[in-house]
Amino acid sequence: MARVSAARSPVLDRVMPALSRAADHSGLWMVVAAALAGTEDKWARRAALRGLASIAIASATTNVAGKGLIRRLRPASEVPLARRPARVPRSTSFPSGHAASAAAFATGAALELPVLAAPVGALAAAVGASRVVTGVHYPSDVMAGFAIGTCAGLLTVRWWPLRRTEPAAAIRPRRDAPAEPAGKGLVLVVNKAAGTTSENPAALIQEALPDARIVLAEDGDELPALLGEAAASARILGIAGGDGSVQLAAGLAADKGLPLLVIPAGTFNHFATDLGVRTMQDAVDALRHGDSVLVDVAMAGERTFLNTASTGVYVDLVRAREELEGRMGKWPAVLVALARVLRSSQPQNLIVNGRRRRVWLLFAGNCRYEPAGAAPSYRPDLSDGQLDIRMIDGSQPLARARLIAAVAMGTLARSRIYRTWTAPALSIRTQDGSPVQLSTDGEVVTGDPAVTLRKRRHPLLVYRPGA
DSSP states (O other), X not given: OHHHHHOOOHIIIIIHHHHHHHTGGGHHHHHHHHHHHTSSOHHHHHHHHHHHHHHHHHHHIIIIIIHHHOOOOOOOOOOOGGGSOSSOOOSOOSSOHHHHHHHHHHHHHHHHOGGGHHHHHHHHHHHHHHHHHTTSSOHHHHHHHHHHHHHHHHHHHHHSOOOOSSOOBOBOOSSOOOOOTTOTTEEEEEETTSOOSSSOHHHHHHHHOTXXXXXXXXXXXXXXXXXXXXXXXXXXXXXXXXXHHHHHHHHHHHHHTOOEEEEEOSSSOHHHHHHTOOSHHHHHHHHHHTOEEEEOOEEETTEEESSEEEEEHHHHHHHHHHHHHHHHOHHHXXXXXXXXXXXXXXXXXXXXXXXXXXXXXXXXEESOOBSSSSOOOBOSBSOSXXXXXXXXXXXXXXXXXXXXXXXXXXXXXXXXXXXXXXXXXXXXXXXXXXXXXXXXXXXEEEOOSEEEEEEOSSOEEEEOTTO
């Protein structure tokens, strides 16, 4: 610290103090997160969210545990006046909260998007160094903060598993789907209400595929009718939207025996991500070359689903999120809704495969999901012929408290209230004869008093680049 204080440099006198101020209250990292979230890249948005979640863990650890246990005073060494902060922090010195937040954000962001490791890591290192330059922390404070922040970033994986970047496996068809460089025979419906990132996706698609017929659905209510009309006249059915839109199109394409072109244009795009179609260009390239795969399609009664079907607390979660997301956005609404649902929801009395069950959650994935536990994130295979069934038992003593504790600690997969198995079909029936409340691919629907979840007999032909 004596050597740093004695050194003279415009970088030390001006840049470092400004950088230190920018990182106050994690402001710098919020700006970086906003920039990442503003891109059209799904992984950049995930990197921003994981980075901010890492900061929350690191800040709590640093301020509650670190500074409370180790009462180290701030450095007494003299630094040039130009470097001193306008207000000296009143908290104790060990560890550095700025360094912890910097390392936490860098680690969380790099886990999702490794290309960020070098630039964001270098910025985090500079923030840590600035705390020594301005005389408010010892180097050991900064190093301890870096260690805490790195661990916080890694710890997020316990609750929010990383998604695999490579696409899921799928069956190669005996004959590829038609290759249409200009989109001839394609009728593509664009759901403008699906959270599309581009202001005018239809124009971009039409430019890339001039022979295709593009149909605009202004809202979700007219989407089923427009998709039905498109399927009646198309040689290739296309959909630009989120998972709910793709679900509708997949059912029609399977009924008509049409190949399906998926352009991800929703908020989450889980099926497109597992398929390996991340952008409009991926879909266009696959169509131009006829690259395609066969994937499983599942049914909940007469309703198609491509990702998941659930009943129980997840239905309550989706409804609570939909009530809140108009005011606060989807991701904050998910967190608030989860807290509300875990506090107030009740388990359901169901008959599952002929056995009476008291169930908090019954989840069925179209093909096996990984990892086990509360946050299934991806599928290794899109054509394994199985349903991934997960059940949280509400009949156990203190079931609600055990569920909340297991979710909070990331140990649900090892809890006694959690059961999982695979099967080609699953029957669900309410004990009182009321309709089964289901969420299929994120859309809440009311079914019959008895619903069977199963696989369709024939797989669906879907375009995928480099198949």
